[in-house]
Amino acid sequence: MSVQVENPRPSAVAAVIGLGSMGFGMAQSMKRAGLDVVGYDITKATVDRFVADGGRGAATLKETVQDADIVVSVVVTGAQTEAVLFGSDGIATAMKPGAVFVSSATMDPAIARSLAERLEPLGLHYLDAPISGGTARAAKGELTIMASGSRQAFAAARPALDAMAAKVYELGDAAGIGAAFKMINQLLAGVHIAAACEAISFAAKQGLDLQKVYEVITASAGNSWMFENRIPHVLAGDYTPLSAIEIFVKDLGIVQDMARSERYPVPLVAAALQMYLAASGAGMGRDDDSSLARLYAQLSGVELPGMNKEPQQA
């Protein structure tokens, strides 16, 4: 029998920048795993909520990271990530020597490479670590992380990765590779949501029993992870945003820009992106991405449950 002794080593300090629907859960998961977590958000009320939940808050970006061994950035875009690191209140010059910056935003791989190249000469590590899995899995510490970076970046980030993720893919030794994997996933996810919505509203147009369509398709070769996951929102007429239309306006936009600059044709992405843009233009940008089904229905005179509900406020 072994005797358990308390680990005398102080726990690592992790800073979380961005306490939105993903970042809040990721911060909670790290606290639960025993890390000393400091949270920051541009919305002060969100920081207060994190403190009320037992976390440590900070008032500025630099204060957030000054003692951190690990900085987890949970902003949305590459441009926001760049501002966090190198903007006027940027943290690149405030982070502890040897600390690691874990970047979870979905971005063009070229931007991820460029940020790492600027950060590493300062004696800091950069882990390109886009996340997948949604709010519920973020809160449970069961995300999937598609990560790439130096051995040192992985080693420094390990306690945070273990706390946040059920599965960490180690995809290569340089920033950009994780981002590229994430873009491939987003390409497919975005096209599949659009295809699912094109199909379910077309089924409604044929007068088919949509519950039966769901049952048959999810057991057939036409199934996708997104069809299975999103079509229940349509059948329930519930467009409460779990992931919003604007996410795919952004992500398919990145894919299209990458592909254009690489002279690679993406006709399916292009067609899907136009539908996300149309949904956003019609006022559904902040609604659930399954709102494309409503758009198809509105365009073609078919009835879906809840299709005329008011969009979320911007």
Next chain:
Amino acid sequence: MSVQVENPRPSAVAAVIGLGSMGFGMAQSMKRAGLDVVGYDITKATVDRFVADGGRGAATLKETVQDADIVVSVVVTGAQTEAVLFGSDGIATAMKPGAVFVSSATMDPAIARSLAERLEPLGLHYLDAPISGGTARAAKGELTIMASGSRQAFAAARPALDAMAAKVYELGDAAGIGAAFKMINQLLAGVHIAAACEAISFAAKQGLDLQKVYEVITASAGNSWMFENRIPHVLAGDYTPLSAIEIFVKDLGIVQDMARSERYPVPLVAAALQMYLAASGAGMGRDDDSSLARLYAQLSGVELPGMNKEPQQA
């Protein structure tokens, strides 16, 4: 304890029209289940092969169906189905009174409805019964059948359905509903194959490890049944046709025609169909549908295994 006695009733006679990759296996499955099966194909050598395998052959369509309680039609298109029933050598006037015609071709639901409406006044039954599952499952009697038709049509077809399918969906009481379900499945399947190919060649363009892409995507939200099933063909560089490009030229063409006549926009189907047409125009029409990956690669200067193999002979 009950005593088993041999059933003295003679087994039902089933005619199979079309002994191609699907029909041959379906005929074998029915033989194995104890039905008395008569096979016909326009290629005499195929009938000979069926006879050598222990089946009964026939020389003409009418001879094939004259004693049949069940006629299973395994041709490819609605037009071929119409010719089998109502062409110059058509069987509509040769079938036994009360027999059922089981139609497995993928077709516009309007054609299925029209064929049933013409057949039923002759004292015959029509089961709209598109199939799904591929050659291997056809041979094992494990197809999925998306069926609709009258109660009498289902009852008459039951021994054949039980023999051919692992799962029979009973989707409604009139022809056309099964066909419509199949078109929804084909819409999704065709778009998903195109999306899978657009994504995997884009991943190659990024220089990613494609085996790793397969591993990550099949465990992520970007997965689809088709991505999981078809991308191994691409990774192996093996474009031996399990299902050919021309199948989706046909099926997405049907969806697009239906949608156009119903004033329903299908931008994803339209984009995917253009890629199948391009692959066919480039000489890959009879190759595996995953050949779209080769097309994307050829269009963008990336290397995939086996991408320059000669196409199948037409």
